[in-house]
Amino acid sequence: MFSFSSFKFTLLLPLMVGCLMAASASNFNNDFDITWGDGRGKIVNNGEVLTLSLDKSSGSGFQSKNEYLFGKIDMQLKLVPGNSAGTVTAYYLSSKGSTWDEIDFEFLGNLSGDPYILHTNVFSQGKGNREQQFYPWFDPTADFHTYSILWNPQSIIFSVDGTPIREFKNMESIGVPFPKNQPMRIYSSLWNADDWATRGGLVKTDWTQAPFTASYRNFNADACVWSNGASSCKSTATSTNSAWFSQEMDSAKQRRLQWVQKNYMIYNYCNDANRFPQGLPPECSMS
Numbered sequence: 001m002f003s004f005s006s007f008k009f010t011l012l013l014p015l016m017v018g019c020l021m022a023a024s025a026s027n028f029n030n031d032f033d034i035t036w037g038d039g040r041g042k043i044v045n046n047g048e049v050l051t052l053s054l055d056k057s058s059g060s061g062f063q064s065k066n067e068y069l070f071g072k073i074d075m076q077l078k079l080v081p082g083n084s085a086g087t088v089t090a091y092y093l094s095s096k097g098s099t100w101d102e103i104d105f106e107f108l109g110n111l112s113g114d115p116y117i118l119h120t121n122v123f124s125q126g127k128g129n130r131e132q133q134f135y136p137w138f139d140p141t142a143d144f145h146t147y148s149i150l151w152n153p154q155s156i157i158f159s160v161d162g163t164p165i166r167e168f169k170n171m172e173s174i175g176v177p178f179p180k181n182q183p184m185r186i187y188s189s190l191w192n193a194d195d196w197a198t199r200g201g202l203v204k205t206d207w208t209q210a211p212f213t214a215s216y217r218n219f220n221a222d223a224c225v226w227s228n229g230a231s232s233c234k235s236t237a238t239s240t241n242s243a244w245f246s247q248e249m250d251s252a253k254q255r256r257l258q259w260v261q262k263n264y265m266i267y268n269y270c271n272d273a274n275r276f277p278q279g280l281p282p283e284c285s286m287s
């Protein structure tokens with residue numbers, strides 16, 4: 001008995017370790033290209049960490065090598081610390097062309113001790129104007145936090161450290177276009193937006209604090225990779241895809257979402273009637 005189980009153990013241990021390593025071995029060199037910034041974007045620590053920086057001459061940015069059509073995409077970010085007023089760190093998915101789809105996280109910097117704004121938006125077929133903004137319930141510059149986009153045929157769910165902050169449901173049934181046909185790449189950039197970012201542009205970037213740096217690690221994509229006009233996932237009809245493909249929020253997640261929306265949401269386009277004199281967008285009457 002004893003020898004049998006220890007035999008099993010010695011056999012399984014290397015396999016288990018192998019799995020753990022596969023799960024944690026995200027390497028930015030394999031999945032991303034630094035696309036601009038003339039050396040201000042860097043992949044360091046053997047591919048474990050990516051950093052973007054911004055100074056008076058330029059910001060920087062990167063993009064994924066792959067395109068995805070649906071996925072559960074996680075990234076850990078540690079935002080520009082200290083006086084980050086005027087800076088914007090964007091982290092988003094986007095397709096190409098004039099009727100593009102886009103799913104955005106944007107982080108608007110602030111003076112030391114004043115809160116960042118976590119800005120979100122969803123574009124479908126070139127049309128956005130669906131902003132929701134939040135104050136983070138933690139200091140996003142003190143440590144890494146996980147920002148996730150779950151994008152499947154039913155909905156888009158934005159989460160922070162596993163807490164959903166926003167859901168954009170597929171409401172094609174009432175005529176609201178939903179991103180589902182155009183593969184998207186992951187993009188991120190750090191740039192100067194002091195004409196609007198902080199207190200609507202009142203607070204300018206303090207260049208004596210430059211360079212400003214944001215860091216990324218632990219990228220993970222459970223996703224359908226799009227290449228040569230085909231998806232790496234099975235067709236929806238066969239339903240043999242992973243759990244994320246049909247995932248919806250359970251009641252515990254719904255309650256977390258409500259907690260965030262009640263306590264930390266500072267702007268919701270659906271409450272901004274002045275902006276839509278012809279009437280609020282149709283999806284606003286659904287939630």
Ligand SMILES: *[C@@H]1O[C@H](CO)[C@@H](O)[C@H](O)[C@H]1NC(C)=O
Nearest residue numbers: 108109110114115117198199
């Ligand atoms: C910055 O701090 C001010 C004062 O607390 C706040 O009104 C504003 O929403 C904060 N965030 C940004 C990005 O302006």
